[in-house]
Amino acid sequence: MRTIVVTDPPRAAAEHVEALAGHGVATVHEAMGRTGYLGPGIRPAHLGSRIGGTAVTVLSWPGDNLMIHVAVEQCRPGDILVVTTTSPSSDGMFGELFATALQYRGVRGLVINAGVRDVAELHAMDFPVWSAAVSAQGTVKATPGAVNVPVAIAGQIIRPGDAVLADDDGVLCVPRADVVRAVAAAQARSDKEEASRAAFRRGELGLDRYGLRGRLTGLGIEYVSADEYARRGDS
Template sequence: MIEEPPLLTIRRAFPRPTAAQVAAFQDVPTGFVCDALGGQGAMNTVIRPIGGLEREVHAAGPALVADNGPAEILATVAAVHFAQPGDVIVAATHGGRNVAAAGDNLCAMMRNKGCVAFVTDGELRDYKGLMEVGLPAWCAGLNPNSPFSKGPGRVGFGATVAGRHVESGDMIVADRDGVVVVPFTRIDAVIARLEQITRLEAEAEEKVRSGYCDFPAIEAMIADGSAIVID
C-alpha cells in the first residue's frame, strides 16, 4: 500500500537573491525584464493584478513557493508563517478554479509579515477588504468559495504556476502587464542586460516622439528580394 504523504513538507533553506540583486529590479517594467530574458519569462495572461489595470502597481522580490493542490490553502498558510520581509508568496493551485486561494485576512497577514506581493494561479475573494489591505496581488479572478486546509502541501520548493515554473528563491517582478519569473541562476545576467535595454528603450521612445514611423529594414528586405510587393 502506498503511504500517505505528510500534510506539509517545508524547506526553509534555499538560495535567495541578495539585497542588491532585489534592488536592481525595483520599478523596472516587466517588459524590460522579459527582453533581458530573451523575450520570455512571463506567466500566462490569465494572471491579472487585483484592482484592475488602472491601478498603478509594481512588486519585485524573491519567490516563496506554496505548492497547494486544487481548492487547498494549507501550504499558503505555512508560507506566511515562514516568510521573510521582502518575499513574494507564490501559491500554486494546479489549475484549481471556483474556489478562493486566499482572502483579505490572509493577505493582511502577508503584509504584516513584510511580504511585498502575493501571486497565485487561483482566485481571490473579499475584494473590498483586499483593496483596504493594499498588498499587491495577482490572481486568476474572484470567487467567494472557501478553500480547505487539509494538505498535502509543500513550501520552499518549486511549482508550475500559470505555465511558468517557479523555484523558491527565483526573482518575481510584477506590474500591470503581468508577472515575470527570473530564475535564480540568471539573476546577475539579467541585471547586466537591463542597463543596455533601458538605454535602448529610451532611445527608441525619443525617436518615436520625434516622429519616427518607418522601418528601413522592410525596405532592405524588398530591395534584396526577401520580401515582395504586389500592387
C-alpha cells in the first residue's frame, strides 16, 4: 500500500448529489441497474437519516485510526467520510470527538467498514453513521495509510469525489462520471413508482399492472377452489 494523501480531488456536483439523495438508496440502486450497493453489512447506527455527499476516502490499518485524523483536514462541506481497513476489523475507530471535528467542517456523515462507538452521543448530536459494527474497543494511532485513494467495500470501488448516498436501506456509491445519468434515471424511476403508487391506491393489482398473470400459467401455477383442493387431497 502506498502511504499517500491526495489533496483536493474533483468532486461530483453538489446539486446532482442532492437530487440523488432525495430519491433514496433503493430507488437510485434500481435505476442504475442494481449497482453500487455496499451490501447489508453496512448499517445505520440509528434509523431516520437520509444523506448524500461526496466521498473522502480513508484506507487504515485495522485497529488504527491515525489516517482518520489525517483525513479530517481534507474534508469540505458536503463531504461524507468513507473509511475501510486493510483487513477486517470491528474495533471502534470513530466516536463523538471525530464527529465534532467533522461537523465543524460541514461533513454530512460517516460510512465505515469497521466499528464505531459513542453511539448515543452521535445520535444526540445528529451525526449520522453507517458502520459494520458497534464496539467500545479502542484503537491506536501508529500506522500510516492513505487518504483520497480508491477503496473497496463489499466489492464496490469508492473513489474520492464519488457520490455516496445513505439511508435506512444502506449505502450506495455512484461514480462521479455517472452522476448526471443517475439523476435522470432516478427521476424516471421515481415517476414510474409514483404512477404505480397511484394505481395501487385505486385498487389495481400488481399482477395486472406488471403483466404477471400470463407468466403464472407458464410457471405452472394453477388456481383451484377450496373444495377442489380438499377433494384432491392436496392439503
